[in-house]
Amino acid sequence: MKRAFGDAVKVLHVKRLEAFTCKEAFFVANEIFDAFPCELIKEDQMLFIEKDQAFFExxxxxxxxxxxxxxxxxxxxxxxxxPFADAMNQCCERFEFVTFDYGDKEARGDFSLRVYANHQVYPFFALTDLVEEKLREKSDFNGFFAKADITYDVNFSHLFYAFEKNGIHVHDYATQMKALVDFGLVELLELFAQNVSEKQYEREMNKIKTLIDPSFMGERFKMACFRKGEA
Structure with missing residues (x-):
């Protein structure tokens, strides 16, 4: 960072938002909310894990x-x-917050929890004895503990509610494909094409296609923009 920008950019690392205060800020986050802890609920029950066993109580x-x-x-x-929206509200007087994550605007009414390990995806319940034997994976969820990523689809309506409850306005919501185009991706690519070789352009374009292709991340990922204070 210092080699690229010298003293023009200063970096401050904080462990919690509560340790940071400012008058104005632009926050950006990629796939943050799918990493938040969650409870798995079903009617009047929730999932517990005790003694290496998963069960609803x-x-x-x-x-x-x-x-x-x-x-x-x-x-x-x-x-x-x-609590996250409240912390963001408390730490900054005026801000814009842009975040990208996979999910939908409304709750899907089913479980999406899954485990990523060794370049494979495992539905969480397929790693337990809570499903019939023919649907189970050979691995057990305990074998992935602290060795794999666990994630779920973001319920954006819940996220909107949390921020609006703290007086933070939902400014925009769109698919990742639309958001990136609105942010000037096409113009950026045109500028990029003028300054690099055709081979370099094609290589980077192939990466971008994954981000905007509706059959990949273009529709699956969503962008949400929150604002506090006047623009």
Missing amino acids: TMDSETKAKAKEYGMSKGELCLEYE
Whole structure:
């Protein structure tokens, strides 16, 4: 960073938003909310893991109240969106926050929790005995503990609610393909083409196609833009 920008750019690392304060800021995040911890709920039950076993038991009162507030009866319920939005609201007087993640505007009414390991995707429940034997993977979820990524689809309506509850306006929501085009991707590519070889351009263009192709990440990923204060 210093070699590229000298003293023009200063970097500050903080572990929590509460450790950072400013008057104005532009926040950007890629795939942050799918990494937030969540509860798996089903009607009046939630998932527990004890002694290497996954099972559903009666939901506690706090989680039940939140599920009712968000109108959810089955799926992943994140209880950390509101505290995060509150922390962002407290740390900055005026900001714009752009984030990209995979998911949908409404809750899908089913489970999407999955494990990524060794370039393969495993539905979480297929790694447990909560599904019939013919649907189970050979591996057990305990074998992936601390060795793999676990993720789920973001419920953007829940995310919007969390920010709006803190007085933060949802400025825009779009597919990744539309958002990148609106942000000037086409103009950037034209400028890029004027300054690099045809081979370099084709190599980078192939990478970009994955980001905007509807059959890959173009439609699957969404962009959400939040604003606090006047633009």
